[in-house]
Amino acid sequence: MNDFSAAQRSRVTMLDVAEHAKVSKASVSRFIGDDRALLSDAIALRIEQSIAELGYRPNQMARGLKRGRTRLIGMLVADIRNPYSIAVMHGVETACRQHGYSLVVCNTDRDDEQERQHLALLRSYNIEGLIVNTLGHHRDELQELQREMPLVLVDRKVEQFDSDMVGLDNPAAIAIALDHLEERGYRDVMLVTEPFDGTSSRIERVSSFKQQIAQRSTLRGAIVETGSELTANLNTFLKSPGPGQKALFCANGIAALASTHALRELGCKLFDDVGLIALDDLDWYPLVGSGITALAQPTAEIGGRAFECLLKRLRGDDGPVRTLDFAARLVVRGSTLGNLR
Amino acid sequence: MNDFSAAQRSRVTMLDVAEHAKVSKASVSRFIGDDRALLSDAIALRIEQSIAELGYRPNQMARGLKRGRTRLIGMLVADIRNPYSIAVMHGVETACRQHGYSLVVCNTDRDDEQERQHLALLRSYNIEGLIVNTLGHHRDELQELQREMPLVLVDRKVEQFDSDMVGLDNPAAIAIALDHLEERGYRDVMLVTEPFDGTSSRIERVSSFKQQIAQRSTLRGAIVETGSELTANLNTFLKSPGPGQKALFCANGIAALASTHALRELGCKLFDDVGLIALDDLDWYPLVGSGITALAQPTAEIGGRAFECLLKRLRGDDGPVRTLDFAARLVVRGSTLGNLR
């Protein structure tokens, strides 16, 4: 059984191990760290046994305090209930683990004040790097933070803020979507987006959409925001005469959810009455109506590369800021059958 | 060569503030902490200005090291991609924030070895309390941890491990579901569950199902696991003659996803051919076929109460372990129209 007196102490420290093994703290420290080679076999064995016997675990707080390295990465997430965020976070976490880092996640619930607080919080815990996926309404604090640690933006740029960034190639994604819709015979496309709040990816998608619609004489385009008016607005869109078959283009998973809800309310047959293509590929897309055609983002890779960016910087890379734009992948389902039907 | 570790070292410390304000570190510490009342206005002002001028932020690591209080709560999650986990986690995080705590989340991806490692990790960061939602295949380590800090189980019990626990009243939930199905005229019910892996809530649901089916002479029951055979098994179930209308009872959101997939593969009309009721209420349930009837779990409350349990223990409550069982709420949609159709 365990040594009773040691087990009863709520925390076994390095000193306890040292005394138990009749060596100095320094030797225990060397055993714990990467200097194990410098120890004699006899002492190493004694220490190993003492550690096992006492159930000692080094205190990362004290360690970090001394070395300045906490092995902690912070991540600021705007909306933890957005499946995209979760997927990216999962990618980040996997990469972190592979390199011996741990992830501290803060959810801001889209609230600016919480973003401030969490930013301060993460800093106070001596994280070594920061992954940011928020509105970024606190440029000054981000700037300050970036002087202390590497920082990478995910999905959303922050205006006038220079830093590594990994996200989606939005113009290319829009092009893929419009190509597909056009090919399938749709002529009247409405982009459904969450309300504007400064999110850069949202803005990029909308402006790319406008721009590319303008360049395609065969297509007509319009834009609508999610919200209480959505159903009414979609109704107007569907009822109005147009140049041909109508389709919805949902700018993310949340817009897709809202749009599908609205279409059902309007009594539409999914998706004979209107086509639909959505950014992000959620697990339930195949189940709705004839299935929702998606532009899948490589979320795991996005998360992984975000961490790798951090790692490179931590290892001394101070080259110019990089931007990684991933390509969306088209997953065709029944919602864009169009003239094949 | 950028040296972020050096940058971190050069961060403003309490000593810098003290010197700048020409006071002692103790006064700065008092200003930071809860003893601000003990300071003269003159000194408090000087400190405040120095802090602002230097951009000083207290180092929580050092703070935690000294006080033994890190204001950190750990959460171990089996599967971060399960919407239930996310929802509970969101509840926990909200509660944490309200009480000045931060949450460190570790995802085990259902892997035992990762559970071990994360457990050790969380401990090494001096978290003050732990919320566990995993298989709990490491009873010994949990036991050891519980000697050091309060611990609360969420959704899943761990055999022979005494601790606070908050989850769903599974027998009652099953009763609600069966009552509803029976009332709607279903007579032949198949429970769809993820494969057995020792998850207590999964076991409870299955055994309650068996037991209650046995007590209801009007109902016939069967059980099937998700997996590659699911579609074939459902097909057999649907084809076989039975005592009346057939329905599926999905034991959680993942089972619901898999089942709906399978039903579509089988060409079923959702949900005229077969009824369906599912535990958990996911945002896409209303969108599939005629809408999926759900037993919603109060996830936010579950998460909140889990944290409150911890908080009580942290404040000295050492009463007997508590078990909080929440009631599921029936949300009726089109998938259980049954004889009303």
Next chain:
DNA sequence: CTGTTAGCGCGTTCAT
């Protein structure tokens, strides 16, 4: 009210 002192648990020189 304020400063001085002594650690929290650990890593890292220096000696030996």
Next chain:
DNA sequence: ATGAACGCGCTAACAG
């Protein structure tokens, strides 16, 4: 190869 001593940034005694 090993140990003693110091300090990381901070809080908590104790004086004054």
